[in-house]
Amino acid sequence: MTFAKNCAGAMILAAMCLPAQAQFAKPEDAIKYRKAxxxxxSAHFSRLGAMANGRAPYDAKAAADNADVVATLSKLPWAAFGEGTDKGDTRAKPEIWKEAAKYKDAADKMQAEIMKLNTAAKAGNIDALKVAFGPAAASCKACHDNFRKD
Amino acid sequence: MTFAKNCAGAMILAAMCLPAQAQFAKPEDAIKYRKAxxxxxSAHFSRLGAMANGRAPYDAKAAADNADVVATLSKLPWAAFGEGTDKGDTRAKPEIWKEAAKYKDAADKMQAEIMKLNTAAKAGNIDALKVAFGPAAASCKACHDNFRKD
Known part of the structure; x- marks a missing residue:
C-alpha cells in the first residue's frame, strides 16, 4: 500500500519533471532557477494586483503585457522540483514530494487561473481583471500555505 | 559640456526606466528582480546553445519553446536599473549609469539578436538555429564584458 502510494507519487513527480530531464547540471541550479x-x-502579478485593487491606475496595455509575462513564467518552475532539490537554499516543504499528486493539482490549478487572468487582462476593462485576479491570487496563496515554509 | 553629457545620459536612462516607474518599492527589489x-x-538560452552546439539533440518544439521564454525575458531586466540600484547585492558596473547610451545600445542589440534567434528557432531546422545562436551569444557576452563585474 505504502509502496504503491510511493510509486504513484514518484510517477506523478517524474511526469512533472520530464521536460526538465538533464536540464539542470546541479540541484542548486534548479533551485536558483525556480526561485528566480x-x-x-510575482513582480508582474503584483502589478496586476495593484490595478485590480485600485492601488495603481488601470492601464489596459500594461495589464495585457504583465499578464503575458505571468502566463509565460507560470509554466516554468515545476520542472525544477526534481530529485535532490528538496534541500539547500529553498523554502520548499517536504510535502511537495511526499504529496506529489496534491502538489501537481495545486500547480495545475494555478496555471489554469493564470490563463483565465491572461484572457481577462486582454479584455481591456478593469472589471474583467478584477473578477479574474482574486481566484488567481488565491491559487498562489493555496500553494504557499501548503507547500512553502514561512 | 559635462553637464550636457550628464543630462543626455540621464535622459537616456530615464527613457529606459520609464516603464518601471514606481514598479519597485525598494532598490533591492529591483536588483533581485533583474537578477532573477x-x-x-540564461537557463533557457543555454538549452538553445546545447542544441546549437551539438551537446543536446535538436528538438524543434523545445527550441521554439525555449526561444519564446528567452524573448519574453529579454525585455524585462532593463527597467530595473533605476536610481539607487547601482549598489547592494549586484555585479552591475558603474558604467551602466556613467555610459548610459552605450549600455542602452548594448541592451537593444541583445534584444534584436534574441528576436532573430526566436525567428530562427521557429524555422524548425537546426541550421537556422546555429546561424542565429552565435551572434545572440556574442551580444550577451559583450554586455557582460563591459558592464558586469567578474
Whole structure:
C-alpha cells in the first residue's frame, strides 16, 4: 500500500519533471532557477494586483503585457522540483514530494487561473481583471500555505 | 559640456526606466528582480546553445519553446536599473549609469539578436538555429564584458 502510494507519487513527480530531464547540471541550479521564475512572476502579478485593487491606475496595455509575462513564467518552475532539490537554499516543504499528486493539482490549478487572468487582462476593462485576479491570487496563496515554509 | 553629457545620459536612462516607474518599492527589489530575470533567461538560452552546439539533440518544439521564454525575458531586466540600484547585492558596473547610451545600445542589440534567434528557432531546422545562436551569444557576452563585474 505504502509502496504503491510511493510509486504513484514518484510517477506523478517524474511526469512533472520530464521536460526538465538533464536540464539542470546541479540541484542548486534548479533551485536558483525556480526561485528566480517565482520572483519574476510575482513582480508582474503584483502589478496586476495593484490595478485590480485600485492601488495603481488601470492601464489596459500594461495589464495585457504583465499578464503575458505571468502566463509565460507560470509554466516554468515545476520542472525544477526534481530529485535532490528538496534541500539547500529553498523554502520548499517536504510535502511537495511526499504529496506529489496534491502538489501537481495545486500547480495545475494555478496555471489554469493564470490563463483565465491572461484572457481577462486582454479584455481591456478593469472589471474583467478584477473578477479574474482574486481566484488567481488565491491559487498562489493555496500553494504557499501548503507547500512553502514561512 | 559635462553637464550636457550628464543630462543626455540621464535622459537616456530615464527613457529606459520609464516603464518601471514606481514598479519597485525598494532598490533591492529591483536588483533581485533583474537578477532573477537574467537567471531564467540564461537557463533557457543555454538549452538553445546545447542544441546549437551539438551537446543536446535538436528538438524543434523545445527550441521554439525555449526561444519564446528567452524573448519574453529579454525585455524585462532593463527597467530595473533605476536610481539607487547601482549598489547592494549586484555585479552591475558603474558604467551602466556613467555610459548610459552605450549600455542602452548594448541592451537593444541583445534584444534584436534574441528576436532573430526566436525567428530562427521557429524555422524548425537546426541550421537556422546555429546561424542565429552565435551572434545572440556574442551580444550577451559583450554586455557582460563591459558592464558586469567578474
Amino acid at each position: 521564475s517565482f520572483t519574476v512572476m | 530575470s537574467f537567471t531564467v533567461m
